[in-house]
Amino acid sequence: MGNTQSPSTNPRIASATRAFTQNELEDLKSLFVSLAAQSQSNDQYISPSVFKAYIGLDGPLGDRMFDLVTEKRNDQKLSWEDLVISKATYEKGTNDEIEEFIYQLLDVNCDSVLGRSDLEAALTAILDSIFSWKSSEGAGSQRKIVDIFLNAATFSKNDEGLAEKSMSFEDFRRWCTLLPSVRKFLGSLLMPCDSGRPGSQVPRLLHQRITDSSSLLLREEYAWHIGGALSQQELDEWKLLYHSSVNGLSFNTFLGSVSNHEGSTVLIIKDKEGFIYGGYASQPWERHADFYGDLKSFLFQLFPEASIFRPTGANSNLQWCAANFSSESIPNGIGFGGQVNHFGLFLSANFDQGHTFSCTTFGSPCLSKTNHLHPEVIECWGIVKGAQEERQDGVKGSVLERFKEDRHMLNMVGLANASD
Known part of the structure; x- marks a missing residue:
């Protein structure tokens, strides 16, 4: 040779x-x-x-x-x-x-x-x-x-x-x-460019309820940036679960919109200062009286600066979701990192205000121009794991093989083995 x-x-x-x-x-x-x-x-x-x-x-x-x-x-x-x-x-x-x-x-x-x-x-x-x-x-x-x-x-x-x-x-x-x-x-440039090499994947953004994609905060370049901190299985499809311009600035509507999604989510906020930022929640948004979550969660900035802040291990104050509590020590709303009333990122239950402080949980700075934020747009995207495999499986076999429950029902009425 x-x-x-x-x-x-x-x-x-x-x-x-x-x-x-x-x-x-x-x-x-x-x-x-x-x-x-x-x-x-x-x-x-x-x-x-x-x-x-x-x-x-x-x-x-x-x-x-x-x-x-x-x-x-x-x-x-x-x-x-x-x-x-x-x-x-x-x-x-x-x-x-x-x-x-x-x-x-x-x-x-x-x-x-x-x-x-x-x-x-x-x-x-x-x-x-x-x-x-x-x-x-x-x-x-x-x-x-x-x-x-x-x-x-x-x-x-x-x-x-x-x-x-x-x-x-x-x-x-x-x-x-x-x-x-x-x-x-x-770090993967010596792999062929058509091999799906690391760092090249961009999630498919599904947003059926938004006819004008220009109203979305999450553009493909931002999704690529956030996806750099995620596994390969989380980079196939992201589905829009909540958008404030469609669903309104409502905490209860937000919880209702994301409640059927069992996987991780990406929360994005654009405030009235024009800054765009958010957090990746590895666990579902569920009512808790204290911090929960795991070390997969992180905070990020999208505009005017792009950065990702992963957990430092300094504490386990990762994810927050409190609803309908009457105690001042349990503020109602959603958030990430920091401490109670001094979060890395927090949205109050009214969804009309919040705050962002530097926090040791993620080693992150204040994500906006000031500590106090007033959201203009809020989005939440659900990450669909293994969507590609599901689509591939979906084209295998006959319709009856793909839908076992339907096949069982037809068997009951004697139709499953009927001739063409």
Whole structure:
């Protein structure tokens, strides 16, 4: 197979090869042969255009990825050794090794300085790859989405001779924590772009009762952001359970609307300051006299900054749902984190006011402009686990096989075995 059989002079190739099983190496060889054939290189190397098509990235970020994988040789040839070493480092390495690779990858200007323009170019490429933005959506809308992810970044590093600060490695790691969807995407780029690789999944948003989707708070880019903190099984379908413009700002209506959904939910609020934020509730919204829930719950921001705040383990004050209590020590409403009357996020039972404070439960700041919030729009989405499997199962067998209860009823009246 061309240079895959040649003696190696790279000391890294031996240890890199040991990171794979024999079957994995054979699969990797098949991949190399296929991509090299597309490159018309007589099985010698993979060209930049073929490699970038494989990972689904063009432009500066795709160029930078090719540059790193080929160890910055600038010969426009990705060898078998390059593929093995990069896969071993990028997919089999420690978390520190992988994040160091990603940190270098984001330096799309190749100047050893990770600045805002680098992140802007990388985010544009990522979002374009996932959403295939069309010009009809407008440059302003695209810029707005890129900006909310940029706003979560910290630039604390002083570089000699530069007026602007850059992103240190610690800044980068914190940014990855706040944006797990970005981290997942950048950490799986050597997987084929059509394989459903981590960081690329966007839930299907089902909202039959809303005819004008522009009135929804949850847009696909926001769902992708929130989904970065969820499992694969939770990224298939999200169903709108409650929307204040349809159901009214009513706590009782809210509880009634979500009561039939047994799974987890995503609560989103837009307040009168224009800020958008919310929380992921891992447990159903049920009446309790104290905090409940588990460590899967988290808080998030969507606008003007996108961030996710997972539980720190400092306490178990995760989810709150109190209704019709008369004690002042049990405030009626729903919330997340913090302490009673000093929640990370709280909506009163009237659904006309609430508050948000910094809290140790999630390590989160105040989510809005001020601590006191006045909601303008409230949405709640139910996460449908395993929806894809259910749809696949639904097309198997005859109608009678799929609906056993109906079949049983027909058996009772002697029709199940009737001829066509």
